[in-house]
Amino acid sequence: MRNQLYKLIINGVTNYCYKNCLDYFSHNSTILDVGIGNGLMMEKYHPLIKSKGLKIYGIDINKNYLNHCEHLIRTYHLENHIEIYRKPVQAYEPVKKECFDFILFSMSFMLFNDQQSVLDRIKNWLKPDGEIVFFQTMYKERSRLMEFIKPKLKYITTIDFGKVTYEKDFFALLDKKKLSISEDRLIKREWFKGEYRMVATSIKALDGHFVGKGMNDVVKSHQYSIDNSQ
Numbered sequence: 732m733r734n735q736l737y738k739l740i741i742n743g744v745t746n747y748c749y750k751n752c753l754d755y756f757s758h759n760s761t762i763l764d765v766g767i768g769n770g771l772m773m774e775k776y777h778p779l780i781k782s783k784g785l786k787i788y789g790i791d792i793n794k795n796y797l798n799h800c801e802h803l804i805r806t807y808h809l810e811n812h813i814e815i816y817r818k819p820v821q822a823y824e825p826v827k828k829e830c831f832d833f834i835l836f837s838m839s840f841m842l843f844n845d846q847q848s849v850l851d852r853i854k855n856w857l858k859p860d861g862e863i864v865f866f867q868t869m870y871k872e873r874s875r876l877m878e879f880i881k882p883k884l885k886y887i888t889t890i891d892f893g894k895v896t897y898e899k900d901f902f903a904l905l906d907k908k909k910l911s912i913s914e915d916r917l918i919k920r921e922w923f924k925g926e927y928r929m930v931a932t933s934i935k936a937l938d939g940h941f942v943g944k945g946m947n948d949v950v951k952s953h954q955y956s957i958d959n960s961q
């Protein structure tokens with residue numbers, strides 16, 4: 732029942748997310764998916780995950796979602812491509828440091844009360860040219876209506892949508908944590924001026940240059956700088 736509700740409510744967003752993120756990930760990369768949820772994306776994207784040779788480590792705190800994930804891994808024979816762990820990101824320890832090419836937050840970053848400490852923690856898990864990819868709904872202007880509605884949706888839908896993410900605050904956090912934007916994709920405009928966005932970031936080197944995978948090319952056209960967002 733929970734999984735049906737989840738499918739009904741967020742399947743559309745999940746599809747947008749994984750379509751863009753899986754396309755963005757380079758072949759043979761190792762990815763940590765923070766808050767993998769019930770793994771619905773496998774239904775549509777199992778051929779792509781296999782053909783790109785991706786290795787995904789999915790973590791989540793919800794046992795019910797992970798059981799569903801496990802079922803899909805078996806159904807689509809993804810045992811060599813997806814491993815799941817029941818751990819909060821605040822307690823998860825990868826087998827070794829600097830092991831991920833990408834760390835993905837798909838609609839999960841806005842759930843964390845202490846986002847700064849989550850970023851501090853996971854930064855050490857990235858390979859030197861690794862990237863942190865965020866997929867979330869973002870708002871340019873304050874929406875008191877969404878601030879009111881979002882926390883209450885949890886009681887109606889059983890899904891936690893976390894807090895409203897404002898572009899200005901989010902980019903300020905990235906800047907504070909020395910994360911540079913290598914790509915900022917507007918995926919879709921949503922209700923009440925919300926925007927689905929995929930933002931890929933890499934760690935700034937001490938000299939201010941970027942070290943992320945995407946930064947070997949010209950920075951993509953939708954990139955925002957902190958200055959522009961204010």
Ligand SMILES: C[S@@+](CC[C@H](N)C(=O)[O-])C[C@H]1O[C@@H](n2cnc3c(N)ncnc32)[C@H](O)[C@@H]1O
Binds near residue numbers: 741767768791842
């Ligand atoms: C809105 S769902 C998104 C699921 C999936 N990534 C998607 O896009 O369909 C957010 C997920 O984050 C998980 N989550 C919440 N807190 C977490 C934490 N501290 N560590 C890891 N996962 C967490 C939730 O259980 C939930 O499955």
